[in-house]
């Protein structure tokens with residue numbers, strides 16, 4: 001059977017196996033991605049990021065329940081867990097909490113361990129998301145811990161990025177440091193039942209205004225907004241701040257509304273297509289580099305490289321002329 005036939009929301013086990021192939025970057029995984037590509041590009045990708053313990057998993061869980069209750073749309077959840085392979089505790093906890101969703105044929109849940117391999121994580125996540133998209137899931141929720149560059153990359157994969165904060169974690173300053181507010185399309189202050197919620201909300205709004213005026217002035221922070229995005233952004237979208245209690249389902253209709261509004265904003269302004277094009281161009285360039293280097297390596301011995309590099313070390317040759325020499329045969 002072709003992988004494109006295996007790939008359907010009705011065939012969760014087969015889908016699970018294909019995802020593992022993609023995660024492990026096997027040739028079967030590559031073939032599956034190739035075959036399913038033409039069917040992808042329909043899902044709304046929603047990134048959920050923030051510090052550990054802010055309630056991202058609980059929130060994703062609630063959101064999925066709400067979407068399913070509202071009717072027709074199917075949901076896939078990809079939870080990227082940063083914990084070490086030795087503890088693995090959070091993954092188990094998430095599984096237990098998500099148990100009430102897993103009997104639903106319209107829900108697919110996948111945990112991915114990050115295994116500390118940062119660059120590869122964003123790449124394999126994009127592949128896994130593409131499979132789920134092609135399998136026909138309407139909404140794909142991607143939970144990541146907001147910390148390093150890799151998480152920012154994954155947030156960039158999403159159409160709508162939700163940044164989750166909660167009271168009493170020194171959150172505002174941390175959030176700014178990680179440049180995470182710049183990637184937020186929607187800000188959630190979760191644990192609204194806890195003391196200190198007003199302070200957190202106020203700090204967030206203040207920081208948001210700061211970041212927003214930066215965007216308007218065209219001075220982008222370290223969040224990676226391009227000039228075009230800045231202009232369109234300043235005309236239209238101001239990230240809403242929404243208070244939620246994930247343990248009680250409070251604030252979720254408002255959150256869902258904000259997600260839908262953001263999606264129609266992206267469609268209306270043409271940003272959806274623009275983001276998609278940028279992402280595909282990124283992927284193309286990455287693969288091009290990878291392919292060219294692999295091809296070059298296949299035609300070049302390590303002895304050749306060592307010989308030429310010795311000349312570079314002793315300053316008889318420049319690195320540029322070393323490249324010139326070592327790529328001559330490949331050209």
Ligand SMILES: Nc1nc2c(ncn2[C@@H]2O[C@H](COP(=O)(O)OP(=O)(O)O)[C@@H](O)[C@H]2O)c(=O)[nH]1
Pocket residue numbers: 050051052053054055056057058059190191192193194244245246247248
């Ligand atoms: N009081 C309160 N606790 C919450 C809320 N949301 C999540 N929690 C709890 O916070 C802890 C961390 O939640 P989790 O979803 O695992 O956070 P994550 O690490 O961001 O994925 C768990 O014990 C949750 O039950 C909330 O709105 N209010």
Ligand SMILES: [Mg+2]
Pocket residue numbers: 056057058090094143
């Ligand atoms: Mg979690």
